[in-house]
Amino acid sequence: MLKISDLHARVDDKEILKGINLEVKAGEVHAIMGPNGSGKSTLAAVIAGKEEFEVTKGSVSLDGENLEDSAPEERAHKGIFLSFQYPVEIPGVSVTNFMKTAINESRKARGLEDMPANKMLKLIREKSELLEIDRKFLSRSLNEGFSGGEKKRNEIFQMAMLEPKLAILDETDSGLDIDALRIVANGVNKLKSKDNAVIVITHYQRLLEYIVPDFVHVIHDGKIVKSGGKELALELEEKGYDWLKQETVV
Amino acid sequence: MDLKDKLVSSFLAFEDKVDVHNPVHDIRSEAMKTFEAKGFPSKKEEAWKYTSLNTLQKIDFSIFPKEENALEYNDVKKYFLHEIDSYKIVFIDGIYSSYLSETTHDGVDICLMSAALTKPMYKQVIDVYFNKIASKDDSLTSLNTAFSREGAYIYIPKNKMPKKPVEILHLATGNEAALMLQPRSLVIVEENAELQVIERHQSITGNEVLTNSVTEIFAAKNAIVDYYKVQNDADTASLIDNTYINQKDKSVVNVHTFSFGGKLTRNNLNFYQNGEYVDSTMKGVTIIGEKQHVDHHTLVHHIEPNCESHQDYKGIYGENATGVFNGKIIVDKIAQKTNAFQQNNNILVSDKATINTKPQLEIFADDVKCSHGCTIGQLDEDALFYLQSRGIPKKEARALLMYAFANNVLASVRIPELKVRINKLIAKKLGVNLGFDL
Known part of the structure; x- marks a missing residue:
């Protein structure tokens, strides 16, 4: 589904990704771990098409199609979803209206009519129940005054509404207490199917107890330095990242 | 002949149309002297540094429309807030349109300045309020005072509240190649009374229009006034809006100004807090592009203790648009416990758009809370x-x-x-x- 080949990217003059190779197939869950500043969030942003980053070499393709020239919204229409570490506040635009706009823009891009209002309401009800989101919450302005946990839960609610092929969760666990973490992880697990894939970006192993990965990759200094099964996450938890850094030096 | 000379000489013709023995005319004559002495403000004056009236003065404006013009309701319906029922005071090229208006004398007076200025039954009110808060020194206000004859007159007696909002609509037909309009309005809201007003100036063709408007608003004790200015005029229409507001104890006055269009718009919004526990709010949204120009000059004069003022202006400027925000706050020595807040935030969406923003605080009291902030940024x-x-x-x-x-x-x-x-x-x-x- 997703194929990343020898991906190099930089911001201004600073090279951040220095040759990433990664393949994610439908039905898989991949975890990307690594110390702060290793390039995890940059990788997520580059996949989603953030223009601030310049791809200098290599490629990202989805279902065989090179995404090089696709704007972020076009990638979204093709089924990529990024859950943000710091979701943006949009005063005056309710969660519901925001979702209506997002869904109908995607439909428009696919040549479909707007989703009928009753169908939209049903979908919103169904997905908000999945994330244990109160109805009142949906009429509030998007992310405005939301707690850290509410913002993250709202991100996963948006993911549930948009039903992406590939969801990238960037540090979704940060700032979550254990109950919120469980709700968020439960939501992600229920949305998982043989046809979609998830990339979980995290600093800690904690989230991976709830969203169990098929593969774990460790990024250091813009490269994947180690890949393995879910047991690699446990090893990292135990040993930290220093041993990997040394390994690369050698 | 330049515009000033034309206006001065037109005053003689104007005197043929009004009752020169009415005491109001003494006020007009005085004001004409002031305008004649001062003329139009130039860019040398601090308050007009970023807004030039030079090109407007080169246009050969008619000072009076040649004839009465009529418009069909369906052609101008879209300029009304037609979704709701409202009182309407409508002028076409400066002349009252009874056909498009809906006035009332049922417990409240929502009618015409021309009636208030001439009919004996209003004399007492005019003696007390007319030209009492408007500036006697400002040249453009004086110019308006000199030609004051028509506009909206609203009087809400004690404890009353009109059943519906009032819409004041000034329409320009463009039947004149270039027309200058000088509406003069007076709004009095007595003790415990309430009022909502929506004001709009609209030119319906591409001919030049220059409006120099003065509105005096008096809010008595506990009065509540919501005043909305909708400015979305044609690219050939310019507006100088001079609004003066006098507030007594515990009154609340909110003025919202929505500036979305017009060639040149200058808003002089002046609040005088002549009472304690007064609340004054000024809010504005400005979204302009092309070569449009919008200038907000606000003044809040805190004259008595324990009052509040809130200002929040947002501006979005695109293409070659230019904006100005100048917010002056004066806190007199006696006006202790004043809370005065001012915000002006701007987004420039084009490299060629500009905004000049300036807070101007003159604080003579020592126990006050005043804050101001202005930002200019991109998305x-x-x-x-x-x-x-x-x-x-x-x-x-x-x-x-x-x-x-x-x-x-x-x-x-x-x-x-x-x-x-x-x-x-x-x-x-x-x-x-x-x-x-x-």
């Missing part, structure tokens, strides 16, 4: 990426962010249908259809 790229990553195209994403930026000014609009209208105007101005009414 947040991270926020834009967030919206795009949800599938919202860049243009719509930008519009959503601009809408969000202006939003807290809209939250205090208390006529829901007006809020919807303003939202639609904003969406139109931003050139997007977001699939829902913002």
